[in-house]
Amino acid sequence: MKLVVCINHVPDTETKVKIGPDGKSIDRTGVNFILNPYDEFAIEECLRLREKNGGEVVAVSLGGDSHKETLRKALAMGVDKAVLLKDEAPRDSFSVAQALADFIRGVSPDLIFLGKQSVDSDDAAVGMMVAEMLGLPSVSVAVKMEVDGKTITAEREIEGGHEKVECSIPAVITAQKGLNEPRYPSLKGIMAAKSKPIEEVQPTPAQPKVDVVAMKKPPAKSAGKIVGADVSAVPELVRLLREEAKVI
Amino acid sequence: MKILAFAEQRENEFKKSAFEVVRAAKTIAEQGGGEVLALVIGNCVAAIAPILGGFGAARVIVAEDPKLATYSTTAYAKIVSEVAKKEGVTHVFLPASSLGKDLAPRVAVRLEAGLASDCTALTVDGGEVIASRPVYAGKAITDVKVTSAVKVFSLRPNVFSAGSSNGTKAPVETSTVPLSDADFASRVVNVSKSEGRLDVTEADIVVSGGRGLKGPENFKMIEELASALGAAVGASRAVVDAGWRPHDEQVGQTGKTVSPTLYIAVAISGAIQHLAGISSSKYIVAVNKDKDAPIFQVADYGIVGDAFEIVPALTQEVKRVTG
Ligand SMILES: Cc1cc2nc3c(=O)[nH]c(=O)nc-3n(C[C@H](O)[C@H](O)[C@H](O)COP(=O)(O)OP(=O)(O)OC[C@H]3O[C@@H](n4cnc5c(N)ncnc54)[C@H](O)[C@@H]3O)c2cc1C
Ligand SMILES: Nc1ncnc2c1ncn2[C@@H]1O[C@H](COP(=O)(O)O)[C@@H](O)[C@H]1O
Numbered sequence: 001m002k003l004v005v006c007i008n009h010v011p012d013t014e015t016k017v018k019i020g021p022d023g024k025s026i027d028r029t030g031v032n033f034i035l036n037p038y039d040e041f042a043i044e045e046c047l048r049l050r051e052k053n054g055g056e057v058v059a060v061s062l063g064g065d066s067h068k069e070t071l072r073k074a075l076a077m078g079v080d081k082a083v084l085l086k087d088e089a090p091r092d093s094f095s096v097a098q099a100l101a102d103f104i105r106g107v108s109p110d111l112i113f114l115g116k117q118s119v120d121s122d123d124a125a126v127g128m129m130v131a132e133m134l135g136l137p138s139v140s141v142a143v144k145m146e147v148d149g150k151t152i153t154a155e156r157e158i159e160g161g162h163e164k165v166e167c168s169i170p171a172v173i174t175a176q177k178g179l180n181e182p183r184y185p186s187l188k189g190i191m192a193a194k195s196k197p198i199e200e201v202q203p204t205p206a207q208p209k210v211d212v213v214a215m216k217k218p219p220a221k222s223a224g225k226i227v228g229a230d231v232s233a234v235p236e237l238v239r240l241l242r243e244e245a246k247v248i
Numbered sequence: 249m250k251i252l253a254f255a256e257q258r259e260n261e262f263k264k265s266a267f268e269v270v271r272a273a274k275t276i277a278e279q280g281g282g283e284v285l286a287l288v289i290g291n292c293v294a295a296i297a298p299i300l301g302g303f304g305a306a307r308v309i310v311a312e313d314p315k316l317a318t319y320s321t322t323a324y325a326k327i328v329s330e331v332a333k334k335e336g337v338t339h340v341f342l343p344a345s346s347l348g349k350d351l352a353p354r355v356a357v358r359l360e361a362g363l364a365s366d367c368t369a370l371t372v373d374g375g376e377v378i379a380s381r382p383v384y385a386g387k388a389i390t391d392v393k394v395t396s397a398v399k400v401f402s403l404r405p406n407v408f409s410a411g412s413s414n415g416t417k418a419p420v421e422t423s424t425v426p427l428s429d430a431d432f433a434s435r436v437v438n439v440s441k442s443e444g445r446l447d448v449t450e451a452d453i454v455v456s457g458g459r460g461l462k463g464p465e466n467f468k469m470i471e472e473l474a475s476a477l478g479a480a481v482g483a484s485r486a487v488v489d490a491g492w493r494p495h496d497e498q499v500g501q502t503g504k505t506v507s508p509t510l511y512i513a514v515a516i517s518g519a520i521q522h523l524a525g526i527s528s529s530k531y532i533v534a535v536n537k538d539k540d541a542p543i544f545q546v547a548d549y550g551i552v553g554d555a556f557e558i559v560p561a562l563t564q565e566v567k568r569v570t571g
């Protein structure tokens with residue numbers, strides 16, 4: 001089974017965002033970057049499928065040299081091959097998807113995994129765009145999946161419930177928390193990853209269709225009113241919610 | 249400007265977001281000079297379609313087929329994009345719901361359009377739509393402009409006001425997009441609903457509990473408060489990781505982003521990842537025994553005290569005043 005997993009390199013969720021000097025992106029100084037949390041579930045699912053069915057897992061990331069760090073983490077977890085689509089031009093989800101889809105076409109995998117969302121842009125779009133560009137069926141936000149021969153049955157989260165989706169291989173899956181429990185890289189894995197090569201490929205040039213005009217901080221929320229320190233404050237809180245905030 | 253508004257329905261009932269999306273499209277079309285065409289996909293949905301007129305749709309197109317009763321990402325993408333092409337629309341609006349987030353990127357690709365996803369505000373500037381969308385889970389907001397000929401926007405549910413209907417019934421037409429079995433490459437074969445449970449992304453009020461509740465059994469009092477308020481139950485990641493609550497209740501940067509009018513955080517410290525998911529709540533209430541808990545820095549109202557005493561009292565008081 002040939003598997004491709006697309007992984008992104010994003011600011012740690014602990015990051016306190018500061019707007020950069022261009023007023024359109026964040027100030028990256030001092031920011032710690034990590035493997036996008038949802039992409040860990042995507043990698044783990046690939047490794048499990050390979051362990052069960054044999055085959056190869058290729059991890060691919062589009063971005064600058066810094067993305068090698070994230071590709072190394074994927075290698076340490078156990079992927080067979082890491083590819084950097086090296087390009088630092090600003091992109092929207094469409095042009096990220098285009099570069100990934102063009103690369104994936106050359107690999108012709110059985111399954112393609114992505115995370116459900118990057119925790120920086122929060123687009124939650126690249127996965128389904130890749131699927132559409134490759135003309136493949138898909139399941140997004142998957143929390144469970146099974147492969148039986150050529151058929152995939154997966155469960156995705158919807159508002160207040162779950163949907164069971166069926167499609168055939170090849171297909172695109174985007175991973176949601178709950179799909180599995182990602183492994184920690186072993187020390188041996190980490191050591192081995194250091195010497196594994198990361199292939200560099202020139203991606204399809206960026207042609208974004210969405211321009212960022214400005215980035216700003218959300219209106220600051222100031223600390224509100226401490227209504228009290230025990231149950232005696234409850235009636236006053238309810239009064240405020242009814243009469244001042246008018247929300248209940 | 250001609251806007252196609254995708255009106256989501258489930259089991260032949262419109263979701264609240266359907267009205268929000270049509271109304272937002274109407275507001276933008278009025279500013280940009282243009283009209284709104286709504287699209288409903290499902291089985292036997294023509295009967296419910298006319299009411300979209302009351303929210304601003306000039307016409308409604310329905311695509312009906314027994315096979316469309318449940319969602320199919322491939323078939324829906326084909327219908328939306330073919331209708332958009334045929335009608336020569338310039339903008340497509342969809343909800344950023346679980347269905348919309350799955351569908352919008354495919355529609356964008358088929359229309360060679362840029363996608364502004366999960367928008368929380370839309371304005372018109374010199375005939376161009378500027379969309380505001382939160383990034384970094386709401387720690388920053390970007391204003392974006394879509395530069396392709398056709399432009400696709402998905403709108404965060406619960407943020408845009410649907411307003412009330414003016415009673416107008418829109419004329420309904422039937423879609424002529426042909427569908428074959430190949431268009432149903434991915435299909436939903438079963439939907440399981442958590443009976444009676446509201447979803448945190450759709451609810452007007454959310455009551456969330458954190459690790460300070462000590463154990464899953466103590467969520468009973470959170471459920472009781474939620475039920476008194478007609479609210480959904482949410483949880484911090486600490487609670488979900490401990491297995492006390494299902495992960496579809498997790499609120500925060502790696503959980504769900506919520507935009508209720510009232511968010512009540514009980515025994516939740518207010519870690520940066522949790523705060524990120526609640527920043528677009530209108531009012532935040534915190535109950536925590538630690539007066540220095542970061543949640544108080546964003547709470548509009550707080551009680552510093554023991555949740556085990558305060559929550560049951562709060563439930564009683566809510567029942568008393570609303571009952
Ligand atoms: C990559 C990453 C992603 C993350 N994503 C999320 C996310 O999406 N959502 C999320 O919530 N977290 C997320 N976290 C975790 C986050 O950092 C915190 O660990 C978590 O939010 C803490 O949950 P908590 O507030 O319930 O628990 P704690 O931080 O342990 O807080 C418990 C609170 O309860 C109070 N308390 C105790 N007893 C009582 C009592 N009797 N009455 C009243 N108050 C009481 C305490 O004072 C304390 O403030 C993420 C972390 C990482 C690293
Ligand atoms: N630059 C990138 N390189 C590789 N994969 C990416 C990149 N950006 C996004 N992805 C993948 O697409 C998913 C969804 O991202 P997004 O649409 O940006 O929220 C991520 O979880 C990754 O799996």
